[in-house]
């Protein structure tokens with residue numbers, strides 16, 4: 501039975517096992533193939549698998565799953581989101597130029613500004629909510645336009661089709677980091693994007709247990725190039741973690757929908773609080789990118805951010821929050837509160853950070869699966885404690 505025509509919720513459950521059925525036992529779960537090498541029956545004709553860096557059956561079930569979910573031709577599993585992203589950037593060559601979303605993930609910023617630049621690849625960061633700025637940043641040697649939408653941590657929205665149009669007119673590729681939306685809510689390849697990237701550490705695995713990255717290409721030609729890079733660069737995902745990620749993907753639909761519903765309620769609650777200066781959540785009708793987001797996605801996601809007046813108020817608030825873990829990362833069953841200035845964006849100089857609105861009062865909340873009323877009550881009591889801090893300062 502093929503699952504190709506089914507809804508994504510159904511595909512999330514069945515694709516991996518269908519892609520790699522265990523005909524000997526009928527096991528409902530994909531077996532974990534802990535084998536670095538594979539016996540070859542013939543002297544001069546080799547089987548589908550020879551060495552696990554080049555291909556492993558467990559990893560391949562996962563790779564076929566993400567390709568199917570994203571609607572691309574080829575999927576690739578890497579040892580981290582960063583290795584998926586950096587491997588994709590191996591598609592460019594010395595002398596090329598890349599355009600990158602200004603509000604990009606801190607690790608991606610670090611890679612572009614301190615590694616990629618060493619290979620004579622120039623870059624321009626632009627505010628991708630402004631299509632004119634994107635068009636103006638294009639140079640004769642621009643090879644890639646790199647999109648992150650919603651962006652991290654300010655949830656800025658980029659018009660994907662708008663950027664794709666500029667890229668196509670200038671003969672360059674588009675990459676998109678789809679970590680926040682996942683294919684459940686956003687299908688970049690359908691909108692013309694060439695390479696979709698994921699930190700599967702986040703929503704796709706969903707349980708704060710593994711570090712993993714995924715990539716999907718729009719066509720076979722790019723797929724062949726990325727397969728060559730994956731095998732050559734070698735930062736593949738192991739069989740155990742591939743299995744864990746396949747299991748995580750199965751519950752993505754239920755998890756992300758529940759967390760999104762809670763995130764919407766929390767964003768509205770935060771907006772009603774006088775101590776909270778600004779709330780960034782694409783599901784809010786007053787969010788700048790809301791109309792574009794609604795057009796190009798089917799959900800708002802479980803990540804929001806908000807600002808408090810200053811670092812002391814923020815510190816007091818965090819110290820009084822009892823339910824969420826205070827940590828880097830996002831997209832898990834437990835809510836995760838993080839402080840971008842010192843966590844995800846610590847690699848960015850303060851000046852660059854503040855230009856991007858990542859101020860000392862900005863907090864990001866990834867909403868988990870706790871009861872939303874418990875989360876709101878927790879936020880409410882921490883805000884009361886934090887507001888005492890404001891009075892002390894005044």
Ligand SMILES: *Cc1c(COP(=O)(O)O)cnc(C)c1O
Nearest residue numbers: 580581582605652679699701712
């Ligand atoms: C976490 C994250 C990454 C990096 O992924 P790792 O799995 O930590 O290497 C990249 N992009 C976004 C949007 C992320 O949240």
